[in-house]
Amino acid sequence: MPTVLDLPLRETDGPPVRRIGFGQLLACIAQGVKDVRAAPAPALLHGLLVAAFGWIVWALGLSWPWLLPGAFSAFVLVAPILATGLYEVARLRELGRRPGVEDALGTWLRGTRPLIRLGLLLAACGLAWSAASALLFMAFVPGLEAEPTAFLRYVVQGQGETLFALWTLAGGLGGALIFALTAVSAPLMLEREIGFRRAMATSLRAVGENPGVMALWAAIILAATYVGIATAMLGLIFIVPVAGCATWHVYRALVDATAWPLRR
Amino acid sequence: MLFGYTEEQVAHFGLTWGLTGFIVLMLFIIWRLARESRAGRLGTFVLFFVLAFGMLGFIAKTVMQFFMER
Numbered sequence: 001m002p003t004v005l006d007l008p009l010r011e012t013d014g015p016p017v018r019r020i021g022f023g024q025l026l027a028c029i030a031q032g033v034k035d036v037r038a039a040p041a042p043a044l045l046h047g048l049l050v051a052a053f054g055w056i057v058w059a060l061g062l063s064w065p066w067l068l069p070g071a072f073s074a075f076v077l078v079a080p081i082l083a084t085g086l087y088e089v090a091r092l093r094e095l096g097r098r099p100g101v102e103d104a105l106g107t108w109l110r111g112t113r114p115l116i117r118l119g120l121l122l123a124a125c126g127l128a129w130s131a132a133s134a135l136l137f138m139a140f141v142p143g144l145e146a147e148p149t150a151f152l153r154y155v156v157q158g159q160g161e162t163l164f165a166l167w168t169l170a171g172g173l174g175g176a177l178i179f180a181l182t183a184v185s186a187p188l189m190l191e192r193e194i195g196f197r198r199a200m201a202t203s204l205r206a207v208g209e210n211p212g213v214m215a216l217w218a219a220i221i222l223a224a225t226y227v228g229i230a231t232a233m234l235g236l237i238f239i240v241p242v243a244g245c246a247t248w249h250v251y252r253a254l255v256d257a258t259a260w261p262l263r264r
Numbered sequence: 265m266l267f268g269y270t271e272e273q274v275a276h277f278g279l280t281w282g283l284t285g286f287i288v289l290m291l292f293i294i295w296r297l298a299r300e301s302r303a304g305r306l307g308t309f310v311l312f313f314v315l316a317f318g319m320l321g322f323i324a325k326t327v328m329q330f331f332m333e334r
Contacts, residue, residue, distance in 0.1 A: 136283075162280065164325065166280070166284070166287070168317065168318050168321045169314065169318070170286055170290070171317065171321075172313060172317035173287060173290040173291065173294070173310065174290060175313065175317055176294070176309065176310040176313035177297075180294075180303075180306060180309060180310070200301075201300075204297055204298065204303040204306060205302065205303045205304065207306060208298065208301075208302075208305050208306035209303075209305070211304075211305045211306070211312060214309055215309055215312030215313050215316060218313055218316065219313075219320065222317065223320055226324060
């Protein structure tokens, strides 16, 4: 039976990319669940770290509420680099090994140069987005300093219709851009000796060849993140590792980087 | 008063036109990236993504509205 790895490739400058179907996306997510069940310690550690980060942001938000909307959006942007240890877990499992906590931490410490550049870029985008959102809400939402939930009330209860629509459009465009650039580039750079720009271009091509499937994947990640945040971050403990490991399998399904040398 | 406009008018102008300009800039960046990387139907993806993002945002807003108005 032919597998996803036998599908025809689209050739260009960088590693060729494949077209995949919705079924294969679901198979990748199922594989992610299996990875987490097989290596719970390193996987759930990442989930716990992200949840703890969420709690810190929330605690800060109680004192400085205008930080909240931007900080939570920024959180999603920096996620691909936080998930590096999870790609390593999925990668080692694929090689038939049993990854431990030390393997995941080793990836963080090894921090190859292109991965650090990606991390810095994402952090810069996250900060810019947080700052822009904070300024926006601070400037245009009356009485924000007085009450932590004032911004929610303002946006939710109708006075902020134009603001909400424009903020959603700007956030959607920025999110689409970041997602398209990073959907497969972080796992690609973790596995192969490949430059920063070429990895990003590969990611754009992979997304451009699979607009429907990748939009669904992005929507699933977004919705799962909402659920994670709505459950007081507890859901994130499980959602983050599954999404991280599934991202590795999505990368393997979309990109054939065998012509590029393995890292290390 | 600033050039005959109230602070509120200046703020409103900055919000709508500033954000609109930001949106146009991002569209331009996406268009250039899609061309340079020959990324096929990246535009279709962006359209789907923005629609999904807007829908999820609207659902989240409705859910929050329900809980806050109870």
